Amino acid sequence: MARTPAPDIAIIGYAQSPSWRAAELTEPQFLFPVISEAIERAGIERREIDFTCAGSCDYLSGQTFAFVMNLEAVGAWPPISESHVEMDGAWALYEAWVRLQHGDVDTALVFGSGKSSPGVPAEIYPLQMDPYTITPLGADPVSIAALQARAMLDAGKITEREMAEIAARSRANAIGNPYAQVTGDFDVDELLAEPYHTAPLRKHDLPPISDGACAVVIATAAKAKEVCERPVWIRGIDHRIEVHQPGMRNLTESPSTRLAGQQAGVGDAPVDVAELCATFSHQEKILRAELGLGGDVEINPSGGALAANPVMAVGLARIAEAARQIAEHGKRRAVAHATSGQALQQNLVCVLEGD
């Protein structure tokens, strides 16, 4: 299917908070400097922002309408045009990207934020599953990811050593990332000597529990060229979803990632670097295969989601990190990926390019 060319939209600013195991600041408090920094780096005034879209989850915060409080970090008086998605900030970016297609406004602020520390993730996440057949089983993300990893191992698509290698590389890459939470040099044999957490997953195969935020400013081509020295162009962005019931999917594949990647144009030209939201080690291999990323593509120079997993911001952070590779590290073409649901149920793929 031919893609309809969309007007060029660029990322002109981005910022992140550190990733904390348990932040003592409130979500609006730690969003506050992140949003200010993203706007400042974009080289615009706050009042120049035409549209704001946020991604967060009230179930994580433990309070209804917690997302409204997050607007206090934006500067919402006099009233602004804004929207919210109960999803990762990457989908907020998608909504803002669609909004800018209208052509009547030219600048949008996007942010994602979450505090996983106050609640018990293993009790919260089963609530997003089928309420009759799966939620009562207490099927938490780690258990479902373990089933997925087992299916991969049984199918001969990955080994436990490869999983440990992905974890070790992620933690080593994260050493230079000031926002990361789990960093350091680890020996693969030592990692493999660790006991299972939830077989076949060891602790290193799991993401950390994190609090944090990410903000991105995007603009139309004319505006981006006016205010930004090195705009990062969004060449393609698409998201696809699979059925809710994990038992109806082949968990060793991700057709939604494949489709989103095709629609976003991943394969149209060589890719230098990819930031993949693989919250469990084995998922990185699925994503690489579905996106057709060969051994020459640098994967997760930031350390990825295994180094910092601020839920609701971690996908947007992949886009910000991919943009950083172009704006600050001279890369030409980057792929960013975000995911939602369990075991890669829903996936968003974004292709970024420099001038």
Next chain:
Amino acid sequence: MSDKTASDKTANSKPAPGDTAPDPDAPVTGMDYFMQLEYHELLCPVVRRYAEKLRAGKLIGHRCPKCGLVYAPPRGYCPIDVVETTDADEVELANRGVVTNFTIVTPVQYYGQTKTEPFAKVSIQLDEPGGTLTLQDVLDCPVDDVRVGMRVEAVWAPPEERDTSQIGNRSWGSAEGCIKGWRPTGEPDLPADQFLQAAF
């Protein structure tokens, strides 16, 4: 979880879902799923300090260095001007003020509701240097007498009874556990018209 559910049932005589035995021959049209989620959030530094001051019998707020608006309790920023506020912007607040708005809550006896009679929750604009507390209780005043413009003063719990365990990062506007409520001072009302534009 099951213990909690059982004690809740004892405390409340209303039947809870699942109390009646299902008819074994009837088709299954629904199912009960008891669940609870617990959250434990660290108090942020500005609210921690606010709680400490409450235990010492003092109400504090932050005054925005730009617009001068006083936030009670402090938030650590002014959302209107988008500037951060710190201890340097701290002000001690008055124990007297005026009711700027109110809601009469008529309790519906849903599962877990302990109140039976109508009660008022009021917003109070404090005297100089200002600040507005929301969702406060009114003492020594019949519900029907609560009105905008009514002058009130804080009734503090004795120091040994003060308890800030219910103060959270989100309970902005609350002095629960330290201020029992607000009672009419008996002073003449202020004109209600002047609070029509008050935010709360």
